[in-house]
Amino acid sequence: MKRYERFADEIAEMIRSGVLAPGEKVPSVRHASRTYGVSPSTVFQAYYLLEDRGLIQARARSGYFVREHVRSALAEPDQAAVLVDSTEVSVSELVFSVLASLKNPDTVPFGSAFPSPELFPLPRLARSMGQALRSLSPHAVIADMTSGNPALRRQIALRYSVSGVRLGAEELVITNGAMEALNLCLQCVTEPGDLVAIEAPAFYACLQVLERLKLKAVEIPVHPRDGMDLGVLSHSLERLPIKACWLMSNLQNPLGASLSPANKHALYALLKHHQVPLIEDDVYAELYCGARAPNPVKSLDDDGLVMHCGSFSKSLAPGYRVGWVAGGRYAEQISRLKLMTTISPSVPAQAAIADYLQHGGYDRHLRKLRHSLEMQQGAMLASAARHFPPGTKVSQPAGGYFLWCEFPERVNALQLFRMALEQGISIAPGPIFSATRRFANCVRLNYGSPWTQASEDAMAVLGHLLASF
Structure with a gap:
């Protein structure tokens, strides 16, 4: 990373943490150069970069100021109400109706689960695919099916080491995206009818997996900024025979919440005490704001209790369907289950991503992607403040690409979903994120x-629809 990029990240962190408030003037070029020991040209380059990211703006003859929309004027949503009883899961029909709305390419994709493919380096990935196929030996086409591409496993293990996780390549199981990894993890530690602690709200695919495996959900409330309520989880573990805990410790979908380092330690100690395995869904790990990635709970795992699942689908190559799990004590069992089902992800796709990680500039791409998402978040927050009704509460996550909107109680999210779809706008209504169909007045927006004029117009239409309730 270049010096001006590091300096820009330092200023960005001051803005995110509130040290520099919206509307406040940032240090002048002369003052910043003298205070931080960098050249004026470095400061100028950093400020130009922060302008591009939508964090600051120049005012004629006055200097640079933090943009007003960097921290939304809207309040954040409240924590979900406490629920500790188990629930049968049946959400798939509702989820499929939402997913069907995204098939029309002319629909504004606020309900999508993926970032725009325009943000991914698809031409460079195609070159990596070509290079990988030319160098792939006939023997590797068969040999890599069971164990996974060795170069890819090495690259993933290297990225783990940066986040404080030391693991051998033998612990890694390459899968068909993170969803297969998460499915395999659950199958390793549960039987039909078992109870699984999950977040509330939770990513709807989690609910679908529980439904398919005939498992019962124990919904644990999630705070929009602090993550899962560990007090409720502790109470549930004491009362109920919970067999596994599935959560997103970083940038949770749909709220965007992340557990603090202290809460990650407390979570791991709690689960270790009860010997309840953790399935850590960490697919948004690379999409953080700030200079440092948050460490996963897996970095604390000294007992093999954490199954850490990741994927390249959200950060690099959604269509390649390459994910993985660092399975801890369950790695061999996960590997055997995979061989009994799908056998292997695409060998060429694995080789292509391995080549890209080695030669394609993945970290450079990630920095650009994070900056784009941060700017787009600011634009949507500002638009929500302009168009949504009084009483609306919106999350302000430190990364990812989702906002969770809690509207006044009179709003029916499912009805809003149908009305918006008639206007060519897809949204994700709150009830698809709960086994008990809660969050009836909430939606997730992508x-x-x-951000284009079409995006702004769609937010205005949503505001008009909301006013009709």
Whole structure:
């Protein structure tokens, strides 16, 4: 990373943490150069970069100021109400109706689960695919099916080491995306009818997996900024025979919440005490704001209790369907289950991503992607403040690409979903994120596409629809 990029990240962190408030003037070029020991040209380059990211703006003859929309004027949503009883899961029909709305390419994709493909380096990945196929030996086409591409496993293990996780390549199981990894993890530690602690709200695919495996959900409330309520989880573990805990410790979908380092330690100690395995869904790990990635709970795992699942689908190559799990004590069992089902992800796709990680500039791409998402978040927050009704509460996550909107109680999210779809706008209504169909006045919005006039117009239409309730 270049010096001006590091300096820009330092200023950005001051803005995110509130040290520099919206509307406040940032240090002048002369003052910043003298205070931080960098050249004026470095400061100028950093400020130009922060302008591009939508964090600051120049005012004629006055200097640079933090943009007003960097921290939304809207309040954040409240924590979900406490629920500790188990629930049968049946959400798939509702989820499929939402997913069907995304098939029309002319629909504004606020309901999508992916960032825009425009943000991914697809031409460079295609070159890596060509290079990988030319160098792939006939023997490797068969040999890599069971164990996974060795170069890819090495690259993933290297990225783990940066986040404080030391693991051998033998612990890694390459899968068909993170969803297969998560499915395999659950199958390793549960039987039909078992109880699984999950987040509330939770990513709807989690609910679908529980439904398919005939498992019962124990919903644990999630705070929009602090993550899962560990007090409720502790109470549930004491009362109920919970066999596994599935959560997103970083940038949770749909709220965007992340557990603090202290809460990650407390979570791991709690689960270790009860010997309840953790399935850590960490697919948004690379999409953080700031200079440092948050460490996963897996970095604390000294007992093999954490199954850490990741994927390249959200950060690099959604269609390649390459994910993995660092399975801890369950790695061999996960590997055997995979061989009994799908056998292997695409060998060429694995080789292509391995080549890209080695030669394609993945970290450079990630920095650009994070900056784009941060700018798009600011644009959507500002638009929500302009168009949504009084009483609306919106999350302000430190990364990812989702906003969770809690509207006044009179709003029916499912009805809003149908009304918006008639206007060519897809949204994700709150009830699909709960086994008990809660969050009836909430929606998840995706800001993962470049912000255009069509995006702004769609927010205005949503505001008009909301006013009709």
